[in-house]
Amino acid sequence: MGNITLESLCELLKSNRSYRRFNESKAITDSTLQQLVGLTRYCASARNLQPLRYRIVSSQKERDAIFPALKWAGYLSDWEGPAPSERPSAYLIQCLDVSLTTNCLCDDGLQLEAITLGASALGIHGCIIKAFNVPEIIAALHLPEQYKPLYVLALGYPAEKVVVTDTDGSHDADIRYYRTADSTHIVPKRPVSELIIK
Numbered sequence: 001m002g003n004i005t006l007e008s009l010c011e012l013l014k015s016n017r018s019y020r021r022f023n024e025s026k027a028i029t030d031s032t033l034q035q036l037v038g039l040t041r042y043c044a045s046a047r048n049l050q051p052l053r054y055r056i057v058s059s060q061k062e063r064d065a066i067f068p069a070l071k072w073a074g075y076l077s078d079w080e081g082p083a084p085s086e087r088p089s090a091y092l093i094q095c096l097d098v099s100l101t102t103n104c105l106c107d108d109g110l111q112l113e114a115i116t117l118g119a120s121a122l123g124i125h126g127c128i129i130k131a132f133n134v135p136e137i138i139a140a141l142h143l144p145e146q147y148k149p150l151y152v153l154a155l156g157y158p159a160e161k162v163v164v165t166d167t168d169g170s171h172d173a174d175i176r177y178y179r180t181a182d183s184t185h186i187v188p189k190r191p192v193s194e195l196i197i198k
């Protein structure tokens, strides 16, 4: 397995945070996006059906067309999403090919993790988005009926700092992410002691 250790995997996972502000002037090539989609071939798949497809959105025209359909950072109620010039450089629209199945079980999440881990290894980060207007995305991209959008994955080179902290370990700890005065994005995570049922 080459140079992969538990520690290096943990480092990659730690670096794989959700980012929502980017340096939009730095493009991600379509070949990089295709490579990231290629990682999903190695994910487990229920019944090995492999029913997920990806629509690459990289042109300025299509990025502008889908941006209004996306909802960003529900906990940051006074923030309307990334400003122009801080928006994602590309998107991957994860779609279910409903001609194969109407239920992909957890294939969607496994594949999103593979893609975002691969992106993190390249210094590209992003945000998995479920809160989006499905009909608007279908219309903006002229998606054939066969493809049902499940997630929008926004990708770019980060223009913000994201830091993980531990919650206080209590059941009702505040897990809401927030920004500090210097605009660092803080993500509270529950400690492992709380994750194991005693």
Ligand SMILES: Cc1cc2nc3c(=O)[nH]c(=O)nc-3n(C[C@H](O)[C@H](O)[C@H](O)COP(=O)(O)O)c2cc1C
Residues within 6 Å of the ligand: 016, 017, 018, 019, 020, 071, 072, 073, 074, 127, 128, 129, 130, 131, 132, 177, 187
């Ligand atoms: C299934 C799923 C759906 C999500 N949907 C959204 C979304 O619609 N908008 C958004 O800004 N972030 C969304 N996120 C990102 C989460 O807010 C983020 O994962 C969480 O705050 C923890 O931060 P982390 O990814 O850095 O650990 C989603 C994440 C997941 C896993």
